[in-house]
Amino acid sequence: MSSVPFAYNARARRYRNIETGRFVSVKVVRAAVDTVIGVEAVKLKALAFKLNKGEINFAEWQLQSMAQIKALHVSMGLAANGGLKNATPSDLGYIGSLVKEQYKFFRNMVKDIRQGKQSLDGSLLARVGLYAQASRGTYEKAVERAAKAAGALESKSELGIADHCAQCVSEAQRGWVAIGSLIPIGERTCLQNCHCMIVYK
Amino acid sequence: VDKELKAKLGEPLDFTDEELDQMAEINPSDLKVAVKLWENAAPEPFKKLLEATVEKDV
Numbered sequence: 152m153s154s155v156p157f158a159y160n161a162r163a164r165r166y167r168n169i170e171t172g173r174f175v176s177v178k179v180v181r182a183a184v185d186t187v188i189g190v191e192a193v194k195l196k197a198l199a200f201k202l203n204k205g206e207i208n209f210a211e212w213q214l215q216s217m218a219q220i221k222a223l224h225v226s227m228g229l230a231a232n233g234g235l236k237n238a239t240p241s242d243l244g245y246i247g248s249l250v251k252e253q254y255k256f257f258r259n260m261v262k263d264i265r266q267g268k269q270s271l272d273g274s275l276l277a278r279v280g281l282y283a284q285a286s287r288g289t290y291e292k293a294v295e296r297a298a299k300a301a302g303a304l305e306s307k308s309e310l311g312i313a314d315h316c317a318q319c320v321s322e323a324q325r326g327w328v329a330i331g332s333l334i335p336i337g338e339r340t341c342l343q344n345c346h347c348m349i350v351y352k
Numbered sequence: 353v354d355k356e357l358k359a360k361l362g363e364p365l366d367f368t369d370e371e372l373d374q375m376a377e378i379n380p381s382d383l384k385v386a387v388k389l390w391e392n393a394a395p396e397p398f399k400k401l402l403e404a405t406v407e408k409d410v
Binding site for chain 2: 154155156157158159160161162166167168169180182183186187190191202205208209210213214217218221222223225226229230233234235236237243244246247248250251254255258261264265271
């Protein structure tokens, strides 16, 4: 199967497969999002592995990792907003603010390395992988922002394919609730590992 | 970190809030890189998803 052209309907907040004329389900888009995150997590870990081995220096690792984090979070923000041609300057400003949040977390991790609180071992690989997983939160936040802008009033948390934390289960059991009242993806007990998704109406 | 590796790695860069602000700004080249990242990592048939056209309501 090769790549097909898509259109994005801002009112429906859905992608349409131009070949079939059908809307693409939000779950299918989210599955593609999860695939991209998985691929990029491996790349971020590979960079940290190079640092651990002394194949790149701190500055190279920082700059390359930050560039990759930015590219991933921007791609997630674009995916949530209908792609490059549909994203507005306001959307990009919002995505940029989320990138900055990640940069601050990354700076804290570098500080931990400097202070000896973070070792250059396997635990660093696990930690950098979370920056890729955190882009799932960027996607979900951008989706919620777009839903609010389009007039959605309610949201519902749906369990993904994963081992669920108790908070994810209880949030899913709430059913449809006022938009903004669910605990955001990435801020529950399972943090960045959350595979749930939120739908809107 | 042993001394030899520490010397090899050098010192981490220290960024101010203002520098992070600037670095987080999204410019046209960032958008190209992000679209390329998606295209390389996304499964078929969604590699061109971020190049979706604008669908007008009729």
